[in-house]
Amino acid sequence: MAEYIPQMPFCVPLFLLQPSYEIQKGVTVKTYPKPEEGQLFYCSFRTFGGTESLSNNMIVVLDTAVIETWYREDIKSDCRFATAQGHIYDVVGTPENIGMRNQYLKCKIQRVKGGG
Secondary structure, three states, X not given: OOOOOOOOOOOEEEEEEOOEEEEXXXXXXXXXXXXXXXXXXXXXXXXXXXXXXXXXXXXXXXXXXXXXXXXXXXXXXXXXXXXXXXXXXXXEEEEEEHHHOOOXXXXXXXXXXXXX
């Protein structure tokens, strides 16, 4: 079996934002820390010009990217990432433990945008 080797260096800084859960009026509410309070780590960050999606009979372009980094147990599907520019991304799906070797992690992320 061929060993996996990352294609790009891990030189892009990101902040890991892990959620905390609180019950308010019987409903579980998920909150994230401020980006500057997140844990700094380095990864490779590749975008592909967005992903086209059909929503309400309209084509919508979603800002997506793929990151690769050293394996970390604390990166899960409910986490968020913040860039140095302040852009926030959610994990899409489940982060992949490449080769189940606990060496490299890869996941697809999607930008969180607000607005009406």
